[in-house]
Each structure stands twice: as C-alpha cells, then as structure tokens.
Amino acid sequence: MRILKLQKNCLFPFLEAISKEAELWAPVAKGDKFAFDRVADFSRIAMNATRTIIPAKKIMVPANFNMFHFTEKGYKEDLSHVTDRILFGVHACDIHGLLTLDKIFTQVYPDPYYLEPRKRTMILGLSCWPDEHCFCKSTHTHIVEEGYDLFFTNLESCFLVWIGSSRGDDLIRLVPDLFDENLTEKDIKTYIQWQAERDNAFKTEIQFVRLPDLMELNYRAPFWEELGAACLACGSCTMVCPTCNCYNVMDKQFLGEKPGQRIRHWDSCTLPEYSEVAGGENFREKKFQRLKLWYTHKLQAYVSKYGKPSCVGCGRCLVTCPVQINVKTVAAALEGQEPEAFWKNLAKEATR
Amino acid sequence: MNVQDKSPAEAKPFKPEPARIVRTYHLTEDVKFFQVRFVDMQKALSFNYKPGQFAMISVLGAGEAPFSISSTPSRPGLLEFCIRRAGTVTNALFRLKENSLIGLRGPYGNGFPVEAMTGKDILIVVGGLGAAPLRSVLLYSLDNRDQFGRVAVLYGAKRPAEMIFREEYFSLKQRSDLECHLAVDADDTGKWTERVGVVTTLFPHLRQIDAPNTYALVCGPPVMYKFVIKELVKLAIPKNQILMTLERRMKCGVGKCGHCAIDYIYTCLDGPVFTYWDVIHMRELI
Numbered sequence: 131m132r133i134l135k136l137q138k139n140c141l142f143p144f145l146e147a148i149s150k151e152a153e154l155w156a157p158v159a160k161g162d163k164f165a166f167d168r169v170a171d172f173s174r175i176a177m178n179a180t181r182t183i184i185p186a187k188k189i190m191v192p193a194n195f196n197m198f199h200f201t202e203k204g205y206k207e208d209l210s211h212v213t214d215r216i217l218f219g220v221h222a223c224d225i226h227g228l229l230t231l232d233k234i235f236t237q238v239y240p241d242p243y244y245l246e247p248r249k250r251t252m253i254l255g256l257s258c259w260p261d262e263h264c265f266c267k268s269t270h271t272h273i274v275e276e277g278y279d280l281f282f283t284n285l286e287s288c289f290l291v292w293i294g295s296s297r298g299d300d301l302i303r304l305v306p307d308l309f310d311e312n313l314t315e316k317d318i319k320t321y322i323q324w325q326a327e328r329d330n331a332f333k334t335e336i337q338f339v340r341l342p343d344l345m346e347l348n349y350r351a352p353f354w355e356e357l358g359a360a361c362l363a364c365g366s367c368t369m370v371c372p373t374c375n376c377y378n379v380m381d382k383q384f385l386g387e388k389p390g391q392r393i394r395h396w397d398s399c400t401l402p403e404y405s406e407v408a409g410g411e412n413f414r415e416k417k418f419q420r421l422k423l424w425y426t427h428k429l430q431a432y433v434s435k436y437g438k439p440s441c442v443g444c445g446r447c448l449v450t451c452p453v454q455i456n457v458k459t460v461a462a463a464l465e466g467q468e469p470e471a472f473w474k475n476l477a478k479e480a481t482r
Numbered sequence: 483m484n485v486q487d488k489s490p491a492e493a494k495p496f497k498p499e500p501a502r503i504v505r506t507y508h509l510t511e512d513v514k515f516f517q518v519r520f521v522d523m524q525k526a527l528s529f530n531y532k533p534g535q536f537a538m539i540s541v542l543g544a545g546e547a548p549f550s551i552s553s554t555p556s557r558p559g560l561l562e563f564c565i566r567r568a569g570t571v572t573n574a575l576f577r578l579k580e581n582s583l584i585g586l587r588g589p590y591g592n593g594f595p596v597e598a599m600t601g602k603d604i605l606i607v608v609g610g611l612g613a614a615p616l617r618s619v620l621l622y623s624l625d626n627r628d629q630f631g632r633v634a635v636l637y638g639a640k641r642p643a644e645m646i647f648r649e650e651y652f653s654l655k656q657r658s659d660l661e662c663h664l665a666v667d668a669d670d671t672g673k674w675t676e677r678v679g680v681v682t683t684l685f686p687h688l689r690q691i692d693a694p695n696t697y698a699l700v701c702g703p704p705v706m707y708k709f710v711i712k713e714l715v716k717l718a719i720p721k722n723q724i725l726m727t728l729e730r731r732m733k734c735g736v737g738k739c740g741h742c743a744i745d746y747i748y749t750c751l752d753g754p755v756f757t758y759w760d761v762i763h764m765r766e767l768i
Binding site: 132176195198200202203204205207235236239240241242249296349375377378379380381383390392397399404406407408410411413426427430431432434435480 | 495498511569570572583585629675704731733736737743746765
C-alpha cells in the first residue's frame with residue numbers, strides 16, 4: 131500500500147479539489163460534542179474531534195428513510211436519498227464498525243439500501259487520540275488495514291496518507307502536486323514514535339478474549355436483573371453503537387390517498403416491543419432479558435459467528451448511557467470486579 | 483470481495499411481488515385460509531420452497547409480516563396460508579376479498595430437512611394453529627408416501643371448532659397407511675367423537691414407535707413444547723431428530739432487521755425449524 135506525505139497547509143486545497151467530486155461530510159463541533167455534517171467551510175472541520183455522537187453508520191443507513199413507494203400496481207424502490215459522498219475524518223473504530231455492518235448487510239441477501247450508499251461513499255479515515263473512554267486497542271480496532279479509500283495519520287508536522295483503494299488513488303491524482311512520495315527517515319521515525327505514544331495513551335482496557343466464556347458462566351448471574359432494574363430502556367446505547375443494525379419497517383399511507391410509502395427506521399433491542407409478536411406473546415418481556423440479548427450479541431454471539439466481538443471500542447455507550455450500563459461496566463460485572471451494591475444503587479437511583 | 487464490488491442492482495431482497503388471492507374462507511372464527519398465486523405465471527411456477535419455510539406477505543398500507551407456508555411444494559402453482567387475526571397486517575388481510583392483490587416475497591428459512599427424513603418414520607405433533615406450518619410437511623409426506631416409513635399425527639386443539647383443517651384430519655383417519663389421533667381440551671358441542679384432553683394425552687394411544695428411526699415434528703403454542711418434548715424424550719427419540727418450528731417477530735426475513743435474533747443465530751436464516759439439541763444448546767428458543 132502506498133503512503134504519501136501531505137503538508138498541513140495542503141489539506142484544505144486537497145479538500146477543495148475533492149469536494150467538487152461529491153458532497154463532503156466531516157465531524158464538526160456540536161455543543162461540546164461532535165457530529166458528522168456536510169461541510170463547505172473547511173474551518174468547521176473538527177480535526178481533533180473525539181467520537182461523534184452518532185457513528186458513520188448514519189450515512190449508510192439513515193435513521194429514517196423510504197424503502198418503497200407503493201400504489202395498487204405494486205412496490206417501487208426508492209433510493210433517492212442516496213448521493214455521492216466523501217466522508218472525511220472517520221476514525222479507525224468507525225471504519226471497523228462499517229466493516230462489521232458489511233458482514234450483516236452484504237454477506238447473505240445483500241441489502242441494496244445499505245450497499246448503494248456504501249458504494250457511493252468514499253471513506254477518508256483520520257487518526258485520532260484516545261480519551262479516557264476509548265478502548266479500541268482492547269478490541270484491536272485502533273488500526274485499520276482495509277475499509278478506507280484514504281487514511282490520514284495526523285502527525286505534528288504533516289499528514290501521512292495511506293492509499294487504500296483505486297478510487298482513493300483517483301482523488302490523489304486530482305491534485306498530485308500537493309503530495310510528496312518521498313518519505314524521509316525522519317518522517318518514519320516520527321510516525322513510529324507517534325504510534326507508540328498513541329498506543330500508550332489508552333486509559334481503558336478490557337480483556338475481550340475472556341468475555342464469551344464469562345457471558346456463558348454468568349448466564350443466570352443476579353447482576354443481570356439488577357442491571358435490568360437500572361436500565362431505562364431508552365435505546366440510546368443501540369442508536370450510538372457503530373455495529374447496531376436493527377431496524378423496523380412500517381407502511382405509511384395518507385388519509386384519502388391511495389399511494390403510500392414503506393418506511394425503514396432504526397429500532398432498538400432494548401425497547402419493550404422488540405421481541406413481541408402479533409397476538410401479544412413477548413419473548414423478551416423483561417428489561418434484563420433484552421439487555422442480556424444486547425451484550426450476548428456484542429460480546430459472545432458475534433464471536434461465535436465471525437471470530438471477534440462486534441464491539442469496536444469507540445466508547446459511545448460509556449459516554450451515552452444515563453445509568454452507566456456499558457461495555458466497560460458490564461465487562462467488570464462479568465469479571466466479578468464490581469461490588470453488587472454498584473448496580474443496586476443504580477437501580478435505586480433510577481427509580482427514585 | 484470488497485464491498486464496493488458488490489452490485490446492489492441485482493439484489494432486491496425486500497421487494498414484494500404482486501400476488502392474487504385466489505380463494506379465502508374462514509377455518510375458525512379468527513383463522514382464515516388463503517390460497518394465493520403470483521400474478522407473474524413464471525414466478526408462480528418457479529417459486530421453489532421446502533416444507534417448513536415461510537414467506538413475507540404485504541398488504542398495501544398495512545405493512546408486512548411473516549407467515550409459514552401451509553401448502554406443499556409437491557403441488558406447485560398455488561401457495562396456501564392459514565392466518566390468525568392478531569395484528570395490523572392480519573386484520574387488513576382479513577378484510578381482503580378473493581381476487582385482491584397482495585405482496586409476496588420468499589421463501590425464507592431453513593424448512594424441514596426432508597432429504598434427511600427420507601426413509602424414516604415421521605411423528606407429527608400439532609397444537610392449535612401449529613397445524614399451519616406442519617400441514618406443508620404432512621401433505622408433502624402424503625404426496626411422497628413411499629419415500630417415508632410410518633407416518634403418525636397427533637393433533638390437539640382447544641375446542642372442536644378451533645381444530646383447523648378438521649375435515650382433512652378426519653379423512654386421514656380413514657387411511658390405512660397412517661395413524662391419526664385427535665383431541666380437544668374441551669368438547670363444547672357434545673358431538674365430539676374423538677378424545678378429550680391436551681395433546682400429550684394422545685401419546686399412550688400411539689402404536690410402538692421405532693425411536694432411533696423416527697423424526698418428530700412439533701408445532702404449537704409456546705406453552706406446549708415443554709410437555710410434548712418431555713413425552714418425545716421419554717420415547718427415546720434422538721434430540722437432533724426432534725424438530726420444532728418457532729415463531730418470532732420478523733421485519734425482513736433475511737437476517738437484517740435483528741428482531742428474531744436468538745444467541746448467535748437468526749430465526750429467519752437458521753430457523754424457523756430447530757432441533758431439541760438446538761434448544762438445549764442455545765437457550766431462549768422455547
């Protein structure tokens with residue numbers, strides 16, 4: 131894979147050139163947090179952004195979109211919401227999130243509503259620096275080997291740019307003079323040192339390799355019910371998770387009109403009606419059953435199916451859950467580290 | 483393969499194909515029979531499915547839901563469903579008259595392993611509306627009677643009026659090449675000539691079975707499985723030859739929407755037919 135050098139003052143001219151090709155999206159500040167947004171003014175781009183509130187999945191599968199227009203004559207696909215996009219500033223964890231979604235959405239019965247935007251979105255990755263909630267080193271998702279068109283490592287003096295695809299190479303060729311093919315020994319040393327320092331900067335570590343067994347051994351552990359009592363069943367963890375793919379489908383028809391739309395929108399396995407079938411039978415009536423499904427899926431089930439957890443260590447559940455039920459605290463409970471009182475207090479607080 | 487190289491144009495897994503209701507009538511007060519056919523004749527004849535598979539039915543404006551196919555692939559062209567009125571989609575379906583258009587896509591799921599069952603004895607245990615998916619495999623085994631060993635059917639319903647395909651089962655009793663035992667929990671007609679009691683009370687009436695050579699197929703309300711499986715295990719039928727077909731919430735049928743997830747499997751892809759060994763191994767199935 132070729133690696134080029136880009137001087138810092140050459141980034142905006144590069145973005146200027148490529149934004150003529152497709153809509154440019156990047157993380158921008160939103161209050162004290164960050165969000166992917168369409169950018170025309172490049173100074174809005176938050177180069178040192180931590181995780182965005184919602185991961186890059188929102189570009190591939192919007193929270194809400196129309197699948198079909200229907201009339202009495204039949205169903206007609208609607209892919210009108212899909213446009214050519216360049217997504218700049220995607221962190222390694224989010225690239226892994228997309229690679230995880232690729233498995234679900236494209237391996238069997240390829241989903242055109244995912245594939246079409248996925249194909250038409252260029253991924254321009256950007257290196258980042260862990261905050262206290264990041265644990266992508268524990269999930270081995272702090273480095274990327276695939277899943278991007280270009281990847282920018284943000285060193286103090288310059289960017290090192292990895293070219294990951296043929297169309298990524300096309301972007302470089304729009305303005306080849308901005309890039310330097312000759313990396314010096316000093317550049318290489320700087321990169322190695324940056325990587326070592328970055329790898330040492332992680333403050334959160336989770337032993338994922340033990341978790342599938344611990345999930346099994348703790349299947350009937352009392353902490354699940356305590357956790358369930360504390361959980362607000364708000365669905366926030368699933369909305370912000372880069373690997374959560376669940377959705378619901380509903381038909382919408384307007385009063386007095388024959389044509390209608392089939393809408394697809396994000397759903398959450400923590401919501402009460404998630405496993406309810408017509409007639410009222412609910413296979414996961416209790417909150418703890420639904421929570422356990424989420425953690426089974428993330429930490430254990432995905433490992434059985436694909437050989438690794440479906441958690442990418444982004445830390446979004448850590449900063450989002452209002453009652454601190456997240457991969458870190460659940461892993462601690464599975465390890466038997468937290469005193470039981472921890473969840474009991476949470477449950478009490480939640481119901482107060 | 484790189485995700486960018488996949489072609490979305492060919493993939494239309496969610497698109498319902500227009501189909502027409504050829505016949506519909508009430509089986510019981512809240513269960514209706516639907517015979518449907520794809521409008522496109524080619525599609526109607528090339529729709530290959532296995533007993534135990536399901537399809538997604540769309541009703542314009544009401545939505546889409548999964549239904550097990552009650553007809554047998556050995557009688558191609560028409561698809562049959564028996565559907566209980568329970569939610570938005572089924573209520574809308576019940577209002578549709580013959581010749582109405584619906585949307586149909588499928589077939590989905592694993593279905594019954596009819597190849598592995600060839601040459602074996604078959605014991606079908608039905609509770610209530612469980613007759614819907616099991617009718618497919620029952621008719622299939624009757625149409626290919628010489629491919630199977632003994633065939634026995636045990637069917638329990640709440641009341642005589644709630645025994646769906648009642649006439650079909652009574653006519654089975656006339657046949658000499660299979661065994662059929664029927665029961666109702668309670669007889670409110672005073673005219674019931676068969677047995678009274680839950681489905682498990684039929685087991686003692688079953689002739690001696692050759693357990694290692696038998697496949698047991700079970701479908702019924704969730705509460706039924708525990709008791710029926712106990713009887714089947716007592717008969718020493720191997721755990722991986724006890725098959726059941728399960729119901730779950732499904733919004734896609736193709737392993738995307740997540741609702742039917744159990745442990746590491748999706749009911750729509752890896753089920754809806756599971757073995758008793760799966761049940762022990764994965765939990766939360768029944």
